[in-house]
Amino acid sequence: MKEKRVSLQDIADLVGVSKATVSFVLNGRGDEFNISPKTQQLIKDKAKELLYVPNFFARSLRQGTTKTIGLVLADISNTFYAELCKTIQEKLHDKGYNTFIVNTNEDLDLEKTLMRELIQRSIDGMIISPCNKIDALIPILHETHIPVVFADRPGDDQADFVGVDNEKEAQKLISSFSVTPKKLVVISPKTDQVETIEKRQEGARKACQLETIPVSFIHDIDDQDTLDQSIKKELDAGADAFLALNNRVAFKTLASLKRWNAVIPKNVRFISFDDNEAFSYMNPPVSALRQPVQHIGIESVERMIDRLSEKKTPGKHLLLSCEFIPRGTH
Amino acid sequence: MKEKRVSLQDIADLVGVSKATVSFVLNGRGDEFNISPKTQQLIKDKAKELLYVPNFFARSLRQGTTKTIGLVLADISNTFYAELCKTIQEKLHDKGYNTFIVNTNEDLDLEKTLMRELIQRSIDGMIISPCNKIDALIPILHETHIPVVFADRPGDDQADFVGVDNEKEAQKLISSFSVTPKKLVVISPKTDQVETIEKRQEGARKACQLETIPVSFIHDIDDQDTLDQSIKKELDAGADAFLALNNRVAFKTLASLKRWNAVIPKNVRFISFDDNEAFSYMNPPVSALRQPVQHIGIESVERMIDRLSEKKTPGKHLLLSCEFIPRGTH
DNA sequence: TTGAAAGCGCTAACAT
DNA sequence: ATGTTAGCGCTTTCAA
Numbered sequence: 001m002k003e004k005r006v007s008l009q010d011i012a013d014l015v016g017v018s019k020a021t022v023s024f025v026l027n028g029r030g031d032e033f034n035i036s037p038k039t040q041q042l043i044k045d046k047a048k049e050l051l052y053v054p055n056f057f058a059r060s061l062r063q064g065t066t067k068t069i070g071l072v073l074a075d076i077s078n079t080f081y082a083e084l085c086k087t088i089q090e091k092l093h094d095k096g097y098n099t100f101i102v103n104t105n106e107d108l109d110l111e112k113t114l115m116r117e118l119i120q121r122s123i124d125g126m127i128i129s130p131c132n133k134i135d136a137l138i139p140i141l142h143e144t145h146i147p148v149v150f151a152d153r154p155g156d157d158q159a160d161f162v163g164v165d166n167e168k169e170a171q172k173l174i175s176s177f178s179v180t181p182k183k184l185v186v187i188s189p190k191t192d193q194v195e196t197i198e199k200r201q202e203g204a205r206k207a208c209q210l211e212t213i214p215v216s217f218i219h220d221i222d223d224q225d226t227l228d229q230s231i232k233k234e235l236d237a238g239a240d241a242f243l244a245l246n247n248r249v250a251f252k253t254l255a256s257l258k259r260w261n262a263v264i265p266k267n268v269r270f271i272s273f274d275d276n277e278a279f280s281y282m283n284p285p286v287s288a289l290r291q292p293v294q295h296i297g298i299e300s301v302e303r304m305i306d307r308l309s310e311k312k313t314p315g316k317h318l319l320l321s322c323e324f325i326p327r328g329t330h
Numbered sequence: 331m332k333e334k335r336v337s338l339q340d341i342a343d344l345v346g347v348s349k350a351t352v353s354f355v356l357n358g359r360g361d362e363f364n365i366s367p368k369t370q371q372l373i374k375d376k377a378k379e380l381l382y383v384p385n386f387f388a389r390s391l392r393q394g395t396t397k398t399i400g401l402v403l404a405d406i407s408n409t410f411y412a413e414l415c416k417t418i419q420e421k422l423h424d425k426g427y428n429t430f431i432v433n434t435n436e437d438l439d440l441e442k443t444l445m446r447e448l449i450q451r452s453i454d455g456m457i458i459s460p461c462n463k464i465d466a467l468i469p470i471l472h473e474t475h476i477p478v479v480f481a482d483r484p485g486d487d488q489a490d491f492v493g494v495d496n497e498k499e500a501q502k503l504i505s506s507f508s509v510t511p512k513k514l515v516v517i518s519p520k521t522d523q524v525e526t527i528e529k530r531q532e533g534a535r536k537a538c539q540l541e542t543i544p545v546s547f548i549h550d551i552d553d554q555d556t557l558d559q560s561i562k563k564e565l566d567a568g569a570d571a572f573l574a575l576n577n578r579v580a581f582k583t584l585a586s587l588k589r590w591n592a593v594i595p596k597n598v599r600f601i602s603f604d605d606n607e608a609f610s611y612m613n614p615p616v617s618a619l620r621q622p623v624q625h626i627g628i629e630s631v632e633r634m635i636d637r638l639s640e641k642k643t644p645g646k647h648l649l650l651s652c653e654f655i656p657r658g659t660h
Numbered sequence: 661t662t663g664a665a666a667g668c669g670c671t672a673a674c675a676t
Numbered sequence: 677a678t679g680t681t682a683g684c685g686c687t688t689t690c691a692a
């Protein structure tokens with residue numbers, strides 16, 4: 001079963017030409033080098049017969065390029081990233097690049113390990129939505145000179161970034177409630193030291209300050225019952241508006257509200273920062289801020305391609321707008 | 331910016347030793363070759379200073395192994411596959427393997443292309459949930475001799491497979507309705523020529539035959555309104571039980587039922603073959619058959635590792651059981 | 661203790 | 677119209 005893979009040399013030997021000739025023909029440059037049609041056919045036939053597959057490594061080693069982009073994602077099982085991943089891979093493929101996807105699972109150490117592994121593989125570039133703070137990543141990024149584009153979660157000013165203005169969007173969102181909240185509760189996901197979530201919190205805080213709305217913050221701690229108790233307390237304290245800071249925590253918050261028989265949107269209003277396929281099917285359908293996921297993916301790829309062709313220098317920050325989807329809970 | 335990457339030779343030159351020596355030291359085999367501690371330190375320091383990263387391709391080329399498994403997925407934006415992907419990557423990483431994930435987007439041609447690209451990269455093995463029929467893939471699989479494990483969707487008898495007995499599970503599922511249906515409607519996703527969906531249809535058909543329940547089949551055709559009309563027709567014809575064949579189409583079916591004001595589960599009962607994170611949060615919460623996603627991932631990896639160590643020959647089919655999650659719609 | 665050299669499979673400049 | 681050859685960066689055997 002473990003026969004050695006067929007190499008250029010094998011074909012060359014069997015056809016009775018040199019491996020250079022075989023290389024030319026198989027790369028479609030036979031005519032360019034005036035290889036006779038007869039020889040070309042012979043070579044092609046033999047290659048097909050032996051199921052020849054070129055060795056990608058040998059080629060990369062020789063050419064110094066891999067036509068591969070590394071994609072580092074924080075949580076592939078979150079629909080947001082899954083969608084982002086899909087778009088990016090599609091677009092990169094259109095541009096002739098392969099994508100090496102890795103999932104860091106919001107694990108700071110794993111992220112570093114995986115980034116190093118990607119760099120080892122001589123990827124041509126890296127698109128990343130980091131879970132680490134940029135400071136932790138800088139030493140790693142210094143180990144390489146490939147272009148890096150941050151998607152969704154920013155790096156620093158010197159690095160490319162495509163995403164949304166989380167603070168501004170969150171701030172605007174507060175005024176989307178159909179009734180000005182008497183008391184707002186903001187629920188954050190468990191892993192909340194990430195830049196995006198912090199910005200969203202900040203935006204909400206500012207909006208509430210401006211409009212003098214009392215606001216409190218709850219951090220999801222992975223356990224539905226604890227969350228339920230926190231929410232109960234807020235409800236008892238007169239909270240009438242809830243803002244969930246991503247789609248995962250939105251589900252959990254809704255479950256809590258249901259448990260305490262909150263009547264949405266009559267007595268209590270709810271908005272999710274981050275949309276989900278299921279929201280429109282729920283009862284009542286969930287009002288949410290939709291991030292331009294696909295757009296983020298497309299622009300990240302564009303940016304990467306620009307950087308690869310060295311037409312652009314790093315440091316561009318592209319902020320895309322979100323869209324509020326009014327459904328039945330706001 | 332595009333300075334050449336530091337190579338072994340660079341370090342060797344600067345330290346004043348041969349690149350062999352450097353290679354030994356950097357691979358932690360310095361003592362084994364009796365390299366003096368002083369030289370070793372010198373080399374290590376220089377490597378760190380220059381941010382040396384070994385060239386993975388050169389190494390792979392030399393060693394003929396890549397420690398990389400290709401993972402071919404049909405639709406990464408479907409929660410089922412996203413979860414599978416996450417598990418598989420985690421487990422492979424534990425075993426010292428990297429994962430090269432590609433998403434075929436249920437596109438038959440793209441699948442073939444991507445599989446070829448994986449093979450070109452000399453991956454050590456491939457885990458795949460194919461969208462193509464096995465016949466279409468056989469020629470491609472013949473181009474290589476690496477172990478292949480089919481996950482979720484089977485290949486053929488000669489190939490390894492880890493998944494679920496879709497036919498049997500679907501058949502059993504029919505008797506999970508709280509009331510025996512007067513008329514059952516089975517809704518399939520758009521891409522329904524896949525083995526798993528066909529088996530589920532078959533299972534439902536058999537169950538209905540045995541219990542003499544009239545059954546009809548609807549194929550989702552991507553347009554909610556058309557689906558709505560089909561479902562309306564069935565409702566008018568007295569359909570009182572609906573079985574959705576994956577989580578995506580479940581949402582759409584529920585939306586339809588809501589549109590026509592079907593009272594669930596009083597007048598109409600609903601079950602989804604395939605669970606979703608959101609189901610438990612819906613109103614009423616959706617009864618569903620949960621596939622052992624993580625288990626499928628874990629076993630696929632186990633199988634792959636076995637095959638890689640050549641302890642096992644191919645052809646093992648592992649069927650895992652599903653679990654019916656009774657919630658509020660069945 | 662360390663170095664020299666071969667070779668993994670491929671490409672491309674240079675010969676014939 | 678085709679062949680020869682020199683590497684790409686690394687590992688490893690053999691020699692010194």
